[in-house]
Amino acid sequence: MTRILYYHPQSNFSRKIRILLTEKKVDFQLQEVNLRDKPPSFLEISPIAKVPVFMDEDGTIIWDSSLIAEYIEEKYPQPAFYPSNFKERFSCRKWEELADTLGDNIISLWLMNLTNNVNPSFFRTRLENSINRLIPFFENQLSQTEYLLGGDTWSMADISALCSFGYYDLRLNEDWKLTYPHLKIWFEKLHKIESVKSTIPPKMF
Ligand SMILES: N[C@@H](CCC(=O)N[C@@H](CS)C(=O)NCC(=O)O)C(=O)O
Numbered sequence: 001m002t003r004i005l006y007y008h009p010q011s012n013f014s015r016k017i018r019i020l021l022t023e024k025k026v027d028f029q030l031q032e033v034n035l036r037d038k039p040p041s042f043l044e045i046s047p048i049a050k051v052p053v054f055m056d057e058d059g060t061i062i063w064d065s066s067l068i069a070e071y072i073e074e075k076y077p078q079p080a081f082y083p084s085n086f087k088e089r090f091s092c093r094k095w096e097e098l099a100d101t102l103g104d105n106i107i108s109l110w111l112m113n114l115t116n117n118v119n120p121s122f123f124r125t126r127l128e129n130s131i132n133r134l135i136p137f138f139e140n141q142l143s144q145t146e147y148l149l150g151g152d153t154w155s156m157a158d159i160s161a162l163c164s165f166g167y168y169d170l171r172l173n174e175d176w177k178l179t180y181p182h183l184k185i186w187f188e189k190l191h192k193i194e195s196v197k198s199t200i201p202p203k204m205f
């Protein structure tokens with residue numbers, strides 16, 4: 001059976017897994033899902049009705065990007081994208097979670113802008129505040145270290161974060177690069193990597 005990644009080309013969470021699988025040289029097929037009209041066959045394998053979903057060669061189905069990443073790391077350990085040391089791995093997961101929260105907030109803000117772009121709402125302000133509070137954590141860390149966990153190599157924390165910032169570019173704007181110079185350098189450096197460059201979310205809608 002072929003491994004399949006159910007995904008959407010604009011999805012930051014799908015992009016995490018596309019980069020990870022490519023870096024680990026694990027063969028897989030991409031299966032695009034129409035998120036505006038999800039087919040019943042997709043809903044059958046995805047109780048949360050979201051991409052990404054990964055189907056492994058033995059038929060194992062996993063949803064949620066962080067769970068998929070953990071599964072892939074366990075099954076295909078090299079090269080490693082989570083540290084083996086318990087404390088460092090926990091730190092990596094914390095950054096991944098922060099980056100995913102940022103991604104979730106950007107998605108919600110974009111959807112809110114689509115549906116209600118006239119009056120600023122309480123919820124929009126709350127999302128904007130949350131996004132603007134989260135970003136400096138990344139900037140502060142990257143002003144001290146080259147990658148989010150320190151050390152001289154990227155990890156799943158960097159992958160998740162670059163996907164959320166890439167999604168910010170797609171849905172909001174690129175102004176954060178003017179305000180946060182260390183983030184900008186880190187982001188541009190990672191975009192020299194083929195798996196990162198080739199998965200930049202396209203403008204479709
Ligand atoms: N926590 C999930 C979030 C996945 C998610 O929000 N996916 C979005 C695309 S980036 C989606 O499928 N949205 C479709 C919908 O909500 O209807 C993960 O990490 O995989």
